Amino acid sequence: MRRARLCSPTFRHDDPPAATPEDAEHHLLANLNRDRAAAGLPALSWDEQVAAVARGHSEEMHRTHNVAHISPLTGSAADRVRAAKIRTGVVLENVARAYGVNEAHDGLMNSPGHRANILNCALKEIGVGYATDSASRYGVYWTQDFGTPR
Secondary structure, three states: OOOOOOOOOOOOOOOOEEEEOOHHHHOOOOOOOOHHHHHOOOOOOEEHHHHHHHHHHHHHHHOOOOOOOOOOEEEHHHHHHHHOOOEEEEEEEEEEEOHHHHHHHHHHOOOHHHHHOOOOOOOOHHHHHHHOOOOOOOOEEEEEEEEEEE
């Protein structure tokens, strides 16, 4: 899957900063579920264990300034989910770097591979990870990890 490098020099005016990282994660989920509903698909359920895995990957990407699905430290999304002892039938992942929730979601929806993950009818659960700091000139690092419960 191709990497989504979503970095724009302009800040979207409809993309105000979230109060907390958790608010941003849930806002991204709301955008995703809005587009799934528009496509006639059921909403994805939030999974806190999967979100912890996604947060860990976002934090690693933030530390290394590298947006990638495969990490030399933690492997693939499936490796990270397995290491967290989460049982799931399917693991898919979207990663991005953007300055806000709406910019990240728009970029993912405009990427064919990431859009296919978001609109995959087999998926049931999601965890979203957000990582940045107030001094970051690189924006926010996002991870969406998707799964199906076993």
